[in-house]
Amino acid sequence: MPYIRTHYHPILFVLITICAMAELGLAAYLISAGNENHNWPSARYRSLIILFEFNAVWTTLFGTAYLLWIVDGAVHVLASIASSIIWLLITTTLWGVAAGMLYDTRSGSNCNWISDSSGFVDPSSPCYQPQDLSVSRCRETLTVEAVGWVEFGLCLLTLVATCMWLRTSKRSYVSGSRGLV
Numbered sequence: 001m002p003y004i005r006t007h008y009h010p011i012l013f014v015l016i017t018i019c020a021m022a023e024l025g026l027a028a029y030l031i032s033a034g035n036e037n038h039n040w041p042s043a044r045y046r047s048l049i050i051l052f053e054f055n056a057v058w059t060t061l062f063g064t065a066y067l068l069w070i071v072d073g074a075v076h077v078l079a080s081i082a083s084s085i086i087w088l089l090i091t092t093t094l095w096g097v098a099a100g101m102l103y104d105t106r107s108g109s110n111c112n113w114i115s116d117s118s119g120f121v122d123p124s125s126p127c128y129q130p131q132d133l134s135v136s137r138c139r140e141t142l143t144v145e146a147v148g149w150v151e152f153g154l155c156l157l158t159l160v161a162t163c164m165w166l167r168t169s170k171r172s173y174v175s176g177s178r179g180l181v
Helices: 002-006 008-037 043-072 081-105 130-168 176-180
Strands: none
Touching: 008 043, 008 130, 043 081, 043 130, 081 130
16 A cells, blocks of 8 residues: 555656547647638637647656656756656646636537538638537637646646655655755
């Protein structure tokens, strides 16, 4: 049982990184589709999807780095528990803000209400399928938001678990230089 209590950290970082990679693909697709068709529902929506893309890149990059540092057993400043907690605080805040703002921006979870003039479709497109395309884009947006909330929850869980582990740990984190004095 102690193995499970002390080795959850890499598992949580793997989950955080995998969710961030999924979000990276979803947000990149929505950005590409919006730019290709020039049919962004609003400037705020476009900015939020770009924020989700930034969060996904940030989390993928640093989540992978921390995961490699954990597996490698690195002991430099960037791999410390303090830097991990600071990174988790920043990342949790970024995901919470992005998911909360997207929740506030979109109007409802039922995607069958979308009209042809919603901005999710371009009526002059040769492949114009009003209801199907707009419902699909709405569901993709809901998926981006849902994965954002999952990412927020995973980061928060990892942050709380790390702080609890740090508090209950009997190990001393005195630097090597102070130990020699």
